[in-house]
Amino acid sequence: xxxxxNPINNSWRKSEQTxxxxxxxxxxxxxxLLGGAVVVPLTAAERASERPLPLATRLLVAVDVETHAxxxxxxxxxxxxxxxxxxxxxxxxxxxxxxxxxxxxxEIVRVEEDSNEVGASRESDGESSEPKVVTYRVALxxxxxxxxxxxxxxxxxxxxxxxxxxxxxxxxxxxxHIGPEGVFLSGGVPWYPRQPIGNxxxxxxxxxxxxxxTVAPSSELLLVASxxxxxxxxxxxxGVAETWRTPFPIxxxxxxxxxxxxxxxxxxxxxxYAHLLxxxxxxxxxxxxxxxxxxxxxxxxxxxxxxxxxTLVENFFxxxxxxSAFTLIDSVVVNMGERALRPGxxxxxxLHNWWGNGVLGAPNEGVxxxxxxxxxxxxxRPVLEGREEDAVxxxxxxxxxxxRLPESGRKPLSSFGLNDGASNFIGxxxxxxxxxxxxxxxxxxxxxxxxxxxxxxxxxxxxGWQEIESSLERTSGRSLDRFFDYWVHxxxxxxLSPIRATWRRVKxxxxxxxGALTLELxxxxxxxxxxxxxxxxxVEEEEGRAGGTNERELRTIALxxxxxxxxxxxxxxxxxxxxxxxxxxxxxxxxxxxxxxISGLAPPLRLSIVRTVxxxxxxxxxxxxxxxxxxxxxxxxxxxDELALRLGRTSELPSGHLLVLGDAxxxxxxxxxxxxxxxxxxxxxxxxxxxxxxxxxxxGASILACVPRPQEPGAQLCAYWGNSPExxxxxxxxxxxxxxxxxLFENGAPMLRRRFEAVEQIEVEQIR
Numbered sequence: 001x002x003x004x005x006n007p008i009n010n011s012w013r014k015s016e017q018t019x020x021x022x023x024x025x026x027x028x029x030x031x032x033l034l035g036g037a038v039v040v041p042l043t044a045a046e047r048a049s050e051r052p053l054p055l056a057t058r059l060l061v062a063v064d065v066e067t068h069a070x071x072x073x074x075x076x077x078x079x080x081x082x083x084x085x086x087x088x089x090x091x092x093x094x095x096x097x098x099x100x101x102x103x104x105x106x107e108i109v110r111v112e113e114d115s116n117e118v119g120a121s122r123e124s125d126g127e128s129s130e131p132k133v134v135t136y137r138v139a140l141x142x143x144x145x146x147x148x149x150x151x152x153x154x155x156x157x158x159x160x161x162x163x164x165x166x167x168x169x170x171x172x173x174x175x176x177h178i179g180p181e182g183v184f185l186s187g188g189v190p191w192y193p194r195q196p197i198g199n200x201x202x203x204x205x206x207x208x209x210x211x212x213x214t215v216a217p218s219s220e221l222l223l224v225a226s227x228x229x230x231x232x233x234x235x236x237x238x239g240v241a242e243t244w245r246t247p248f249p250i251x252x253x254x255x256x257x258x259x260x261x262x263x264x265x266x267x268x269x270x271x272x273y274a275h276l277l278x279x280x281x282x283x284x285x286x287x288x289x290x291x292x293x294x295x296x297x298x299x300x301x302x303x304x305x306x307x308x309x310x311t312l313v314e315n316f317f318x319x320x321x322x323x324s325a326f327t328l329i330d331s332v333v334v335n336m337g338e339r340a341l342r343p344g345x346x347x348x349x350x351l352h353n354w355w356g357n358g359v360l361g362a363p364n365e366g367v368x369x370x371x372x373x374x375x376x377x378x379x380x381r382p383v384l385e386g387r388e389e390d391a392v393x394x395x396x397x398x399x400x401x402x403x404r405l406p407e408s409g410r411k412p413l414s415s416f417g418l419n420d421g422a423s424n425f426i427g428x429x430x431x432x433x434x435x436x437x438x439x440x441x442x443x444x445x446x447x448x449x450x451x452x453x454x455x456x457x458x459x460x461x462x463x464g465w466q467e468i469e470s471s472l473e474r475t476s477g478r479s480l481d482r483f484f485d486y487w488v489h490x491x492x493x494x495x496l497s498p499i500r501a502t503w504r505r506v507k508x509x510x511x512x513x514x515g516a517l518t519l520e521l522x523x524x525x526x527x528x529x530x531x532x533x534x535x536x537x538x539v540e541e542e543e544g545r546a547g548g549t550n551e552r553e554l555r556t557i558a559l560x561x562x563x564x565x566x567x568x569x570x571x572x573x574x575x576x577x578x579x580x581x582x583x584x585x586x587x588x589x590x591x592x593x594x595x596x597x598i599s600g601l602a603p604p605l606r607l608s609i610v611r612t613v614x615x616x617x618x619x620x621x622x623x624x625x626x627x628x629x630x631x632x633x634x635x636x637x638x639x640x641d642e643l644a645l646r647l648g649r650t651s652e653l654p655s656g657h658l659l660v661l662g663d664a665x666x667x668x669x670x671x672x673x674x675x676x677x678x679x680x681x682x683x684x685x686x687x688x689x690x691x692x693x694x695x696x697x698x699x700g701a702s703i704l705a706c707v708p709r710p711q712e713p714g715a716q717l718c719a720y721w722g723n724s725p726e727x728x729x730x731x732x733x734x735x736x737x738x739x740x741x742x743x744l745f746e747n748g749a750p751m752l753r754r755r756f757e758a759v760e761q762i763e764v765e766q767i768r
Contacts, residue, residue: 053207054088055079055145059192061255062216063223065180068157070094074150074193078140086140086148087111088193091176092132094154099138101148109137133189135196150193156185160317166732171318180259182316183221184328187252194252203362203462208249215255217241222275223257226250226324228308233271236262246324247307248460250360254323256313267292271309280314280334287312287334290341294350297384298376301448302351302455306358310350320345322352322373344378351376354455365464367417370424371431372451379432388582393755395436395583396595397739398429402493403589404714406604410491414465422491433586434487440531440584441483442476450475465489486527487586495522495588496532496559496579501764503573515573517764520565529559532585535578536570554581579760591714593758596706598718599738601630605715606639606656610671612663613644622728623661626720629735630659658709658717665719674707674717678742678756687723691744691752700747702727704734707741707756 056077063070078086090096099106111134140146156176163173175189185191195207213225219239227246246253260275263284272295274287291312295305307325314334315321321328327349333340340346355376356369382390402425409423413434416427439447450472458467469484486492500520519534536553557568580587594600601607609627611620634640641654645667653670660671665682675681679692680703688697696703702722709715722728730748737743737750744752 053079054195054209055207056210056212057192057194057253059211059213059253060216061213063178063183063218063221065178065183065218065220068155068178069153070156070178070185070191071153072151072192074152076148076150076193078146078148084140085137087135087137087196088150089133089135089190089196090150090152090193091154091156091190092134093156093176094152094191096136097151097153099136099148099150101138101140101146106138106140106148111135111137136193152193156191164318168318169320174317180220182258183223183256184315184317185255187226187254187323191255192253201363203365203464206251206363206462208251208360208460208462209246209253210249211246211253212243213253213255214241214243220259221257222260222262223255224275224311224313224326225255226253226326228325233266233309235264236273250324250357250460251363256315256323256326256328258314258316260314263288265289265292267295269308270295270305273309273311275311275313276334277314277331280331283334283337286338286341287346290346291350294347297381298351298354301452302354302376303452306353306455306459310353312346320349322349322357324357325353327352343381344374347377347381348373358460359455359458359463360461361417362462362464364418366414366421367427368414368431368463368465368468370416370427371413372435374428374432375435378428379436392582393739395433396589396757398433399583399587400589400594401425401599402430402586403591404594404600404602410493412491413488430586437487437586438472438480438483441529442472442478442480446476447472482527492526493586493588494526496525496529496585497522497588497590497760498577498579498762501577501762502767503570503764504767505573506569514569514571516567517570517574517577518565518567519577519762521563524562524564525559526561528561529585531556532559533557533580533582535581536574537576537578538572539575573766574764576761576763579762581759590760592708593760594708594714594716595755595757596708596716596718596741597738597755598704598706598735600706600716601633601657601659601718603634603637603639606641606654607634608641608643608654608656608658610643610645610653610658610660610664610668612667613646615662615664618725619662619722619728622722622725622731623720625728625731626734627659627661629732633735655712656715658715660717660719662721665721671717671719674709675705675719678705678707680705680719680742682721689721689723696744697723698746699724700727700745702745704737704743704745705741 054076058075058077060073061070062072076088096108099108138148140148156178158174158177160171160174160177163171165171174184175186176191177184197206211227215223215225217239222236222238223242225244227244230243230245258275259277261278261281263274263276263281265272265288272288272291274284274291276284276287291310295310299305309325311326313326313328315328315330318330318332319328320330320333327346329346329349333345351373352369355372359369361367361369379391379394382388382394405425411422411426413422413426413431415421416423416431435447453475454468454471457471465484465488469480473480498519499522502518503515504518505515517536534555534557536555538551538553555568557566559566607630609630611623611627615623631640643654645664653668658671660668665671665675666684672681681690683689686697688695689701689703690696691703700723702720704718704720706716706718709717720731720734726747727745730745737753739755740753741756742752742754743750
């Protein structure tokens, strides 16, 4: 899930304006709106003059869900540094009532867009519906510190439902909306006055601001803002004014809420809240218990939770966003029940309070916060909870995904979050493995201690990869330059596959025969790897019996940089060696070992979508949903072919990936042969299938099976079959089951999940 924190990572969004005036008073007084600000161009010379920075922003806010109205007063504490003018920006939908300094009204200048310089009125290119953001300028005095008051109001409405997509995790189109279904005022857009933000933002020119926001009472909504809520922690209710303050300066402020019920639990000195719609209240205890368990798990590793409370807010559109002291998660995820508590969901968002909202990500220096949240939650939670098999499966899945990436997709981890940088897969999945690898190099306890030290020392400070490396170097007492250069700042992935394994007896010794095992690798080792695992298999003949026993021994060996072979002493001759059986070292996985899954249907190989011309129309609709999802995946490469099989005709199947849908399974003997290898048969006469000898003829039954194509390493076939149109109702979610080879569904719910995995191994030659 994505962290929504810095305004620089969001583009400007357009909301539908309404002209009705809010029927209520925001606070003590609402000033009449001005007829319009003076509009003048700002010259390059004026822009070059030094501008004051806001040090603190205090907001008084009221919302009206019926009119979508926001009424607010902002008190901006400025450090003028000798400047005589102040610029700020605001959404165009928000109209300024007055700007004051010490009770004196200031003249407002609306800056015209006369260049591409920072601060001008602007909107996105092309046909986007994003709104204009207007820059204003006011004249100041010469005091060292001044407080400017801005009073403003407007209607913020977004057609959020129109921008929702089936199966979508995040709806990034929504940035500012007030309505009966809820409020979302993102720090990514200027719904409050803020310094103009240009394209070339750095940690040096993006101000960190102390925020305080007081929200007027609302009988319809329960609201939450970034930071710590002022007052006693305890049960919450609607209809009371509340105030939030940030415990340290942050780049932006977000305000959210909805017609929720508040559920509360205390965990030591942290208040835990779940703000849920009435229809979701049955999940409250489960969510609160999970949140408490995550704090109990991670506080000993990362230090005290950075805020006084943690709130889960049920959202009205697709989201999984993390903000200071709260997370915004959509209703679909909330109502997944226990499935929403899998690693990488709520736990990931809570960890962002340490990484991203506690230690701040430096702008335009890569989004490392997603990497560390993924390491702690997605990757390490199964390890910390003792579910080693799940952890091994996940590490393998990530390594296979990295091995499948086309050349164009192989980019350094440090480029994640930058223009034309690394993909989410590298930022989240590879990034989490990089810290797993670092833990094996310097020790897992040392790494956790280093991360705890980092979380404490850098809280409230912009931080980039360099500070992370330096901090972990101090903790571990060793240079990590070579490690970070290879794993973080390069796109390389080592191939540690063996090409030969030999065992030679050591002369002059007695049985059992000790000897030297030599593994020759495909490539020279790119850097020292302290803990590389191999599993030795010994076959011993038992006296008087045929065959023998198979004993295993897991060894951890060191690989030296620049070497292409490794040698170790063993007590007797092994018959074969398994390479990294627990997938503990990041490496390239051979295509012949890739686990077949629907996520594996990806470039650079071509995809052929195979159907029949005789498919029943009501079934065809469900299959088309899957076909279209795969077409989108191959849209950039354009490597998609459509193949229609005809009843009674045998067609040659093309090379590359195959997606075989519905009746096409029954029309191709080769497809049936491949599926039979995993125990799946589709009846040739009626709508049912058999899996491992068990018939599945229920109306709601469907199955997805993916198998490798033996003659084409890396190519695979995925077949999808449903007994009825009802069985295909959740076809749009099929691509989210990307970790499984076989999935049996009943009425849309997965009832059986399997992975068809192979482990890299090599036979040992005995040289006597």
